[in-house]
Amino acid sequence: MKRIIDRIFRNKREFTNSTDYWRERYRRGGNSGAGSYNHLAEFKAEVLNKIVVDQKIDNVIEFGSGDGNQLTLANYPKYTGFDVSKDAIALCKAKFFGDHTKNFMYLEDYNLSKHQADLALSLDVIFHLIEDDVFDDYMRRLFDSSRNLVVIYSSNTDDNSEVEADHVKHRKFTRWIEAHQSHWRLVDIIKNKYPYDGNHELTSFADFFVFQKLPKIKQADVPRP
Numbered sequence: 001m002k003r004i005i006d007r008i009f010r011n012k013r014e015f016t017n018s019t020d021y022w023r024e025r026y027r028r029g030g031n032s033g034a035g036s037y038n039h040l041a042e043f044k045a046e047v048l049n050k051i052v053v054d055q056k057i058d059n060v061i062e063f064g065s066g067d068g069n070q071l072t073l074a075n076y077p078k079y080t081g082f083d084v085s086k087d088a089i090a091l092c093k094a095k096f097f098g099d100h101t102k103n104f105m106y107l108e109d110y111n112l113s114k115h116q117a118d119l120a121l122s123l124d125v126i127f128h129l130i131e132d133d134v135f136d137d138y139m140r141r142l143f144d145s146s147r148n149l150v151v152i153y154s155s156n157t158d159d160n161s162e163v164e165a166d167h168v169k170h171r172k173f174t175r176w177i178e179a180h181q182s183h184w185r186l187v188d189i190i191k192n193k194y195p196y197d198g199n200h201e202l203t204s205f206a207d208f209f210v211f212q213k214l215p216k217i218k219q220a221d222v223p224r225p
Helices: 002-012 018-027 038-054 086-095 132-144 173-180
Strands: 060-063 079-083 102-106 117-123 146-154 184-190 207-213
Touching: 018 086, 038 117, 038 146, 060 132, 079 086, 086 102, 117 132, 132 146, 132 173, 173 184
Parallel strands: 060 079, 060 117, 079 102, 117 146
Antiparallel strands: 146 207, 184 207
């Protein structure tokens, strides 16, 4: 189904940029893709729900909340989701109407001083950020918004030789983190239960990468020469 939707969007509208692609996709009734449905969604929920329990997470923030289907499997005490699509936000508000543990907001309304959480999520988003400046802004916002953990579900390679879709660009994002987020460390990699075998509907090239914020060094703790 995801491949069919992608083909329809390529035929109907020439790709301009990643933001416009997703706004138009949701406006036309498209969904978040195969990764947010069926056994792939169940695998993601299994991993994330365990992290929330094990790490005693009280609140979660997600950048790229999409159509909210993945969230139907989540057990988060408190959740705020941001998206570039107003149609996706409206869809989620309707889907979770009456659930006061969940809040959905347009990305342009994000405010660093107001929107902080124990855990920040990026699920199936990074390889859809085609433009370098959009990728850079997204990554900084993702890490700045977390007080403790950042969990990324994505590919982690610069190899784009087999990419067929205009809205997909693989990135070695851990290299960016090493260069720009020195106060964070990679504490775990959870491999996909359904590794990519060429079938976009049933398998995924994404794995889980878990980052933890390093404690601030107090002046008294700094070794003296």
